Amino acid sequence: MRNSEMTRSQKRLAHLTSVVREAGVKLTHQRLEICRELATTEEHPDAETLFRAVQERVPTMSLDTVYRTLWMLRDLGLLTTLGPNRDAVRFDVNLDRHHHYVCVACGSVRDFESEELNALRLPNAVKKFGTIVDAQVEVRGLCAHCKREKETTAAPLGGGRRRRRT
Amino acid sequence: MRNSEMTRSQKRLAHLTSVVREAGVKLTHQRLEICRELATTEEHPDAETLFRAVQERVPTMSLDTVYRTLWMLRDLGLLTTLGPNRDAVRFDVNLDRHHHYVCVACGSVRDFESEELNALRLPNAVKKFGTIVDAQVEVRGLCAHCKREKETTAAPLGGGRRRRRT
DNA sequence: TTCCTATTCAAGAATAATTCCAAGATAAGA
DNA sequence: TCTTATCTTGGAATTATTCTTGAATAGGAA
Numbered sequence: 001m002r003n004s005e006m007t008r009s010q011k012r013l014a015h016l017t018s019v020v021r022e023a024g025v026k027l028t029h030q031r032l033e034i035c036r037e038l039a040t041t042e043e044h045p046d047a048e049t050l051f052r053a054v055q056e057r058v059p060t061m062s063l064d065t066v067y068r069t070l071w072m073l074r075d076l077g078l079l080t081t082l083g084p085n086r087d088a089v090r091f092d093v094n095l096d097r098h099h100h101y102v103c104v105a106c107g108s109v110r111d112f113e114s115e116e117l118n119a120l121r122l123p124n125a126v127k128k129f130g131t132i133v134d135a136q137v138e139v140r141g142l143c144a145h146c147k148r149e150k151e152t153t154a155a156p157l158g159g160g161r162r163r164r165r166t
Numbered sequence: 167m168r169n170s171e172m173t174r175s176q177k178r179l180a181h182l183t184s185v186v187r188e189a190g191v192k193l194t195h196q197r198l199e200i201c202r203e204l205a206t207t208e209e210h211p212d213a214e215t216l217f218r219a220v221q222e223r224v225p226t227m228s229l230d231t232v233y234r235t236l237w238m239l240r241d242l243g244l245l246t247t248l249g250p251n252r253d254a255v256r257f258d259v260n261l262d263r264h265h266h267y268v269c270v271a272c273g274s275v276r277d278f279e280s281e282e283l284n285a286l287r288l289p290n291a292v293k294k295f296g297t298i299v300d301a302q303v304e305v306r307g308l309c310a311h312c313k314r315e316k317e318t319t320a321a322p323l324g325g326g327r328r329r330r331r332t
Numbered sequence: 333t334t335c336c337t338a339t340t341c342a343a344g345a346a347t348a349a350t351t352c353c354a355a356g357a358t359a360a361g362a
Numbered sequence: 363t364c365t366t367a368t369c370t371t372g373g374a375a376t377t378a379t380t381c382t383t384g385a386a387t388a389g390g391a392a
Contacts, residue, residue, distance in 0.1 A: 046254035082256045083249015088212035090248045093204045101295045109210045114289045123280045129267045130309035143296035
């Protein structure tokens, strides 16, 4: 089968599995099935939803494995999470129009303002989804502090997500 | 004191309290202190952080009150939460450059693409925060489905956040 | 001011997402 | 096949958030 004949989800699955393998991570039955599920979804599922879907094919699947696999895939750059990756809901009292810089490592968020970004025009397709109350840019990156930290201590893969409270 | 002489945080506090009052919501000691704390912060705190800060001035303050007050303020449009307002972390396997439409009511997320948005230029100030791996637009609004729902049933204020699983 | 009462609060129990732990399985190289 | 480092599981542990219930109080009325 030539690449051009593969469906979108087939391509995705091939990409997922090849990157996992190349990273030297064992491609277990469980992980393969999770990848399969991820490859076909056009949604933004949570772990529980994936768990339930995969469980139909692998009845012994555990929720913990789903979580561990998802964080591992994230660490390999194969998926992202929506919003700042956090333990708790965070509140924003800044009522002025502004945008966010989110550190993908520690979850800290910095505000910034930009007339140019405020003026951005949205495609018409968006209006079909529903009403629009706000549009803001979310920039993701590694903040200066975490970058320094990462250069000194290399964390292992799939190390979970929680930043323990101190 | 003229308005122009008020500090940013004084203005914020005045705005918070006046909107609360006008909404016919009792401005209790606890709520006032939470507003005070919110007015001074330039961060994006979680409920626990606010709780600890306010507790120094009001030792009997309960965490539940902080949560209830925050949701109430959100319902009045005085603050927002970061990211899609959710119970669980959600994952995004779409590796193509894309943007999100997030429903503020049900938390559903739709992807959309836009060459114009992909090309947006970030202000230099952002680069000082750290490295940049991605920039995406997050449009918030009320999705068609929730809009319809809202027109038929009006929910009370401060009704919490959780969408119970069905 | 004093009283009334709907609203609000505190404390702890309940719920639910996510992670940890210990012991048994298994992928993949030799 | 054999070996072993890595993985998975089920259940227990954590932790963010909400619920419940009886006590407290803001703000209007007398």
